[in-house]
Amino acid sequence: MKPDFSAALALCKQRGMYRVNQEVSSAAGGYAVVEGKKCLLLASNDYLGLTQHQTVKAAAARAVLDYGTGSGGARLTTGTHPLYRGLESDLAAWKGAEAALVFGSGYMANLGVISAVAGKDDVIFSDALNHASIIDGCKLSGAGRAIFNHCDMDHLEKLLRDTTVAGKRWIVVDGVFSMDGDIAPLGDLVCLADRYGAALVVDDAHAAGVIGAGKGTAAHCGLEGRVDIQVGTLSKALGAEGGYVVGSGDLIAFLVNHARSYIFSTALAPATIASARAALRVMREQPSLIADLQANASFMREALASFGVKTNDAPTPILPVVVKSAEKAARIARVLRERGLLVSAIRPPAVAAGESRLRVTVSAAHEKEKLRWAAREIARAMDETGILI
Numbered sequence: 285m286k287p288d289f290s291a292a293l294a295l296c297k298q299r300g301m302y303r304v305n306q307e308v309s310s311a312a313g314g315y316a317v318v319e320g321k322k323c324l325l326l327a328s329n330d331y332l333g334l335t336q337h338q339t340v341k342a343a344a345a346r347a348v349l350d351y352g353t354g355s356g357g358a359r360l361t362t363g364t365h366p367l368y369r370g371l372e373s374d375l376a377a378w379k380g381a382e383a384a385l386v387f388g389s390g391y392m393a394n395l396g397v398i399s400a401v402a403g404k405d406d407v408i409f410s411d412a413l414n415h416a417s418i419i420d421g422c423k424l425s426g427a428g429r430a431i432f433n434h435c436d437m438d439h440l441e442k443l444l445r446d447t448t449v450a451g452k453r454w455i456v457v458d459g460v461f462s463m464d465g466d467i468a469p470l471g472d473l474v475c476l477a478d479r480y481g482a483a484l485v486v487d488d489a490h491a492a493g494v495i496g497a498g499k500g501t502a503a504h505c506g507l508e509g510r511v512d513i514q515v516g517t518l519s520k521a522l523g524a525e526g527g528y529v530v531g532s533g534d535l536i537a538f539l540v541n542h543a544r545s546y547i548f549s550t551a552l553a554p555a556t557i558a559s560a561r562a563a564l565r566v567m568r569e570q571p572s573l574i575a576d577l578q579a580n581a582s583f584m585r586e587a588l589a590s591f592g593v594k595t596n597d598a599p600t601p602i603l604p605v606v607v608k609s610a611e612k613a614a615r616i617a618r619v620l621r622e623r624g625l626l627v628s629a630i631r632p633p634a635v636a637a638g639e640s641r642l643r644v645t646v647s648a649a650h651e652k653e654k655l656r657w658a659a660r661e662i663a664r665a666m667d668e669t670g671i672l673i
């Protein structure tokens with residue numbers, strides 16, 4: 285019997301969870317052309333506007349001319365072109381770690397790292413709201429899994445105490461949670477990791493370039509050097525593509541030999557590596573970018589609150605507006621897009637059922653006056669949908 289996907293698709297539509305790709309062509313100033321319509325872009329992870337930065341674009345163009353378009357091979361065969369070494373040593377220095385390793389994406393980094401380091405005798409203690417790439421890495425590792433309630437340290441401690449572990453214990457968290465924008469309680473996590481002999485892995489995908497003067501969660505919490513493995517992505521604040529991991533020299537050498545998503549995939553293109561490296565340099569040389577991002581994030585929080593829209597109170601550029609119903613989230617996002625404002629409707633499986641939301645993100649490139657307009661439009665669309673005020 286041939287597979288038939290129509291019933292699953294119909295169900296998906298009925299639940300308001302059917303998705304299609306939309307064509308988005310980003311432009312400077314936090315704008316984008318979405319399916320032909322110019323919209324204020326409040327849905328991107330390009331937090332510092334670096335995808336449009338002249339220095340970064342020039343570095344990419346130069347790399348194409350110097351090295352060609354593709355890497356032509358996996359890292360361990362012919363793909364380690366000369367730009368890799370510079371980026372990996374810059375990443376290690378920036379994070380204050382011994383060594384760094386670049387993967388094809390953040391997703392591949394989590395998958396490859398977790399499945400390589402954890403084995404079937406181990407137990408991974410994982411936050412309930414960790415990113416899908418962490419969840420998939422945990423599954424692939426074959427290790428036991430203990431899921432603790434989101435940022436609930438009492439629950440984590442109970443699980444650490446009550447779980448029998450033959451091998452090693454791992455605690456894995458997002459540094460900044462991708463759909464909630466809150467920050468992991470790293471101080472408590474470090475203490476618990478010490479007390480129970482666990483290794484701590486933090487995914488800084490939304491933290492690097494954002495908090496801790498751009499260095500991420502450990503720096504934000506004053507705990508540099510206390511996280512065993514830091515994973516991250518070059519695709520968000522750094523405006524390029526690719527994932528990375530930083531840690532000890534032995535960890536990196538181990539991953540080169542064991543992380544399957546590293547070994548069995550073609551190395552990133554020269555232009556990608558060159559843009560990530562240029563972006564890292566721009567970010568470090570222009571701290572005003574991160575200051576602008578933070579100012580815009582707190583401005584937007586206040587603007588939303590002034591129109592009666594509740595969000596979180598974390599110092600991050602991710603502002604979730606929970607509307608519960610997937611169908612309403614999709615409807616509000618559609619109305620906003622018609623009015624020239626792109627926000628994401630986040631629905632299951634990215635969040636739990638009943639937790640659907642608009643995910644509003646700001647960047648350093650936005651103008652405050654436009655953010656104020658956007659906050660008013662979000663409140664109006666919610667009001668019209670019967671959710672607000």
Ligand SMILES: *Cc1c(COP(=O)(O)O)cnc(C)c1O
Nearest residue numbers: 389390391415458462489517519
């Ligand atoms: C986006 C994201 C990733 C994946 O990174 P990509 O480079 O997009 O594959 C991993 N972890 C978290 C927390 C993320 O938000």
